[in-house]
Amino acid sequence: MRAPVSPQLRPLLDRRLVVVSGKGGTGKTTLVATLALAAADRGLRVAIVETGRRQQIPALFEVAGPGGDYEGIRLPEGPWAMRMEPYAALAEYLQLQLRIPGLVTRLLDQAAFHALLDAAPGWRELITLGKVWHLEQARDRGEPVWDLLIIDAPATGHGLTFLDVPGVVIQAVRAGPLRRHVEWVEAMVQDAERTLLLPITLPEELPVRETLELVERARGEVGIAVDRIVVNGVVDEPLRPPLPDLAERLAALPPGGAPDPRALVHAFVHRRERAALHREAIETLTHALDLPLTLLPSLESGVLGVGPLRSLGRALFAAEART
Amino acid sequence: MKDPEGVLGTHRVVACVGSGGVGKTTLAAALALGAARRGQRALVLTIDPARRLADAMGVELGSEPTRLSAPVLRELGVRDGSLAAMMLDTKRTFDELVMRFARDDATRDRIFANPIYQHVSDALAGSSEYSAMEKVDELVSGGEYDVVVLDTPPSQHALDFLEAPERLVGLIDSRIARHLLHPAMSAGRVGLRLFQRGTQPLFRVLEKISGMGFLEDLSEFLLLFEEMSEGFRGRADHVRELLFGGATAFVVASGPGAGQVDQALAMAQRLGDMGASVEGLILNRMRRWPDGADGSSVASARPGEWVGLAEALAAGGLGEADARRATDGARRCAESYLLQVKRDAETTAPIVRLARTLDGFVRTVPELPRDVHDLVALGQIEAQLFRPEGSGDAPAGAGDRT
Numbered sequence: 117m118r119a120p121v122s123p124q125l126r127p128l129l130d131r132r133l134v135v136v137s138g139k140g141g142t143g144k145t146t147l148v149a150t151l152a153l154a155a156a157d158r159g160l161r162v163a164i165v166e167t168g169r170r171q172q173i174p175a176l177f178e179v180a181g182p183g184g185d186y187e188g189i190r191l192p193e194g195p196w197a198m199r200m201e202p203y204a205a206l207a208e209y210l211q212l213q214l215r216i217p218g219l220v221t222r223l224l225d226q227a228a229f230h231a232l233l234d235a236a237p238g239w240r241e242l243i244t245l246g247k248v249w250h251l252e253q254a255r256d257r258g259e260p261v262w263d264l265l266i267i268d269a270p271a272t273g274h275g276l277t278f279l280d281v282p283g284v285v286i287q288a289v290r291a292g293p294l295r296r297h298v299e300w301v302e303a304m305v306q307d308a309e310r311t312l313l314l315p316i317t318l319p320e321e322l323p324v325r326e327t328l329e330l331v332e333r334a335r336g337e338v339g340i341a342v343d344r345i346v347v348n349g350v351v352d353e354p355l356r357p358p359l360p361d362l363a364e365r366l367a368a369l370p371p372g373g374a375p376d377p378r379a380l381v382h383a384f385v386h387r388r389e390r391a392a393l394h395r396e397a398i399e400t401l402t403h404a405l406d407l408p409l410t411l412l413p414s415l416e417s418g419v420l421g422v423g424p425l426r427s428l429g430r431a432l433f434a435a436e437a438r439t
Numbered sequence: 440m441k442d443p444e445g446v447l448g449t450h451r452v453v454a455c456v457g458s459g460g461v462g463k464t465t466l467a468a469a470l471a472l473g474a475a476r477r478g479q480r481a482l483v484l485t486i487d488p489a490r491r492l493a494d495a496m497g498v499e500l501g502s503e504p505t506r507l508s509a510p511v512l513r514e515l516g517v518r519d520g521s522l523a524a525m526m527l528d529t530k531r532t533f534d535e536l537v538m539r540f541a542r543d544d545a546t547r548d549r550i551f552a553n554p555i556y557q558h559v560s561d562a563l564a565g566s567s568e569y570s571a572m573e574k575v576d577e578l579v580s581g582g583e584y585d586v587v588v589l590d591t592p593p594s595q596h597a598l599d600f601l602e603a604p605e606r607l608v609g610l611i612d613s614r615i616a617r618h619l620l621h622p623a624m625s626a627g628r629v630g631l632r633l634f635q636r637g638t639q640p641l642f643r644v645l646e647k648i649s650g651m652g653f654l655e656d657l658s659e660f661l662l663l664f665e666e667m668s669e670g671f672r673g674r675a676d677h678v679r680e681l682l683f684g685g686a687t688a689f690v691v692a693s694g695p696g697a698g699q700v701d702q703a704l705a706m707a708q709r710l711g712d713m714g715a716s717v718e719g720l721i722l723n724r725m726r727r728w729p730d731g732a733d734g735s736s737v738a739s740a741r742p743g744e745w746v747g748l749a750e751a752l753a754a755g756g757l758g759e760a761d762a763r764r765a766t767d768g769a770r771r772c773a774e775s776y777l778l779q780v781k782r783d784a785e786t787t788a789p790i791v792r793l794a795r796t797l798d799g800f801v802r803t804v805p806e807l808p809r810d811v812h813d814l815v816a817l818g819q820i821e822a823q824l825f826r827p828e829g830s831g832d833a834p835a836g837a838g839d840r841t
Contacts, residue, residue, distance in 0.1 A: 141460035141696055213648055234606055271459060288554055292650025321810045323460075355768040362765050365755050371731075374740040375748060378732035380769045383776035386726075389808030 125343055125408060128436060129155050129264060131312045132252055133304065135279070135340070137269040137330065138316035139323055143348040143412075146428070147316050148268045149176040153422065154429040156194030160263040163188070163196040163251060167244055167270045167278075171199040178421050193422055196262075202240040203233075205247045213293065241270075241281040242298065249301045252310070279305060279313070279338045308341035316346040317401075319394035328404050345407055346432075347398060349414045351390040363388070410435045441800045443690075443824055446718045447474040447481075447586050450688040451579050452681065454589040455721075456598065456710070457692035458702040462723045465811045466692050466804070467590035468496070468524070469820040474586050475512070475520035476821070482523045482578060484571070485590040496814070498524040504578070515814055523584070525574075533570045540670030546663060555660040572678045579681060598709055601682060608668065608675050688718040693790055695725055695783035700790060707793060719800040721824065722787050726779040727805050734780060737773040745770060802826075 134151065138144040148164055155162040164173050174183035177191045188198030203224065210220040223229055233239065254261040270278050282302040289295045305311055313334050317327040327345060334340050363385050369377040401409060412431055447453055447470065455467040464485050471483035482504055498505040504525040512522060541547035550556050578587050646654055681687060689710050693703035707717050728734035745766055753762035794801035804823045807816055
């Protein structure tokens with residue numbers, strides 16, 4: 117069941133930009149927090165960029181109160197946490213481009229401009245990637261301000277829309293500063309030295325199918341590097357080596373009493389079937405992709421707080437060492 | 440007290456909403472199956488479902504509904520009613536809308552050839568959601584079905600589809616479009632430079648960044664779309680009436696995950712604010728003990744009783760070492776399951792309370808050990824959804840905790 121070894125597998129944190137992508141409920145944000153904490157613990161200057169409507173990372177680090185949002189805040193453990201606000205990023209970009217005080221505010225205050233932006237596709241994704249590029253480029257006395265940027269990519273039903281946008285804009289915009297800037301962004305996305313797409317999935321049928329589609333498009337149209345898949349919430353066998361007829365033996369015992377054999381049968385069979393389902397999904401991934409899998413265990417309680425994030429990080433990097 | 444049967448019987452559309460991964464598609468199919476079993480002509484309209492479930496139901500992706508065959512319906516216990524399923528291909532549907540609303544073939548061809556349309560039609564704010572709502576409207580108006588169960592689109596923000604028609608019309612109607620368009624309209628030509636350079640700082644700004652060609656393409660795109668705005672606006676009004684005029688019941692689905700519960704609560708809130716009618720809540724993939732199994736016995740069992748279990752297994756023919764190992768394994772599974780049952784009831788308690796406040800139904804569907812992709816499993820889900828509230832062992836007292 118072990119995934120094939122890939123000789124050129126680089127350490128996960130040895131990049132400038134890691135885009136964590138997965139459906140809602142896969143543990144994407146938890147993985148982002150885990151990676152950021154591990155990076156900060158190794159002394160890296162790391163920034164987390166969230167793209168959802170609500171900032172979730174500070175709460176995972178048990179930071180109460182306002183989380184800094186677009187301006188960002190420094191978490192006690194070191195990582196910087198910010199949430200993308202497309203309108204704020206757009207204002208920042210226009211200000212940098214136009215350098216005419218007041219004009220940008222007037223523009224963004226226009227109801228008509230807002231109506232256009234509300235309906236227009238793609239610009240939110242584009243400005244988000246643009247801001248990430250800006251952060252990646254930022255220098256302080258010649259040194260990068262950030263060693264590592266971790267993006268919590270939007271959980272869309274359409275997989276890669278977020279990363280597709282630069283390619284689309286390059287086709288639609290023929291010339292001018294916008295096109296030049298988008299080319300820079302696309303170059304960053306496609307640079308395998310700098311950038312990694314890290315898909316996270318659950319070991320179930322639908323998420324696995326979507327992950328296969330994601331990887332295909334990442335390698336095709338988008339051209340972003342993928343070097344492993346994180347599989348979260350893997351339930352393992354209840355007994356190793358298995359006792360094939362245990363459920364029947366438990367069911368044969370007189371019901372009732374404590375412990376009630378009927379409850380034991382239910383929990384045992386449920387666990388065994390979940391484990392079998394997960395094994396099949398993992399085999400599907402292994403056969404369909406020539407990528408190593410990083411398997412994370414199913415956690416008994418929801419991860420919240422720095423301690424649990426660190427143990428998850430240990431599990432993650434132990435799994436990485438095994439791949 | 441409301442129940443799923445009554446809600447399906449009194450609405451033309453039942454929209455199943457919830458965040459990703461809560462099993463909306465399966466629940467929508469099970470609701471439609473329940474309606475069909477109760478004699479209704481039901482249609483489930485779904486977007487990108489699990490392929491194996493679709494295979495089991497014998498339907499394919501397309502823009503027309505497929506009726507389930509008589510043998511399949513019999514297998515599902517449907518006698519008087521009927522069940523059809525449809526998987527919407529939203530990309531094609533938007534092109535169809537353009538074909539319908541374009542004034543003539545030349546306009547249609549210009550739209551299809553416009554570089555902006557080519558690149559953005561898939562992504563145009565809510566265009567797939569808009570297409571889905573169009574289709575629902577069409578199917579409801581057709582009168583072929585008593586009830587259409589809608590599995591809502593997997594958009595980033597799960598309720599965006601409700602506002603998609605308005606936003607699309609907003610784009611076409613917006614004053615920026617008028618600024619861009621009117622000089623050209625008075626000139627009676629398309630493709631002209633559509634704004635007065637140098638007079639309007641707004642366009643100077645945009646032009647400076649985007650380059651000339653892009654704004655020309657955008658102007659043409661908006662101009663061509665404005666010709667169709669009457670068609671879009673008319674349909675958008677229709678769709679709004681359908682969604683918020685009492686014909687549509689919303690059912691909010693959630694899994695036991697804390698994030699899913701938060702999202703479900705936020706969605707119910709937002710639906711209420713929009714004037715939609717939330718008639719029920721479904722808790723899917725809940726861990727719970729089956730009827731008759733005493734889960735609390737796992738927690739109350741004393742060490743001696745676990746030893747007794749090992750002895751009973753040994754007496755049943757297992758070797759002593761295996762019997763001990765089996766007992767440890769069964770105990771680990773049961774204790775872990777017990778913890779999950781308790782946690783699921785706690786995380787979902789706010790939803791049970793909300794259902795009481797809204798006077799809607801609440802139903803609990805247990806997590807099946809396997810994915811739902813055959814008709815037997817779908818029938819099991821249906822049975823859970825339609826059994827009366829409080830029967831069996833729904834999470835006891837989950838709603839009474841404060």
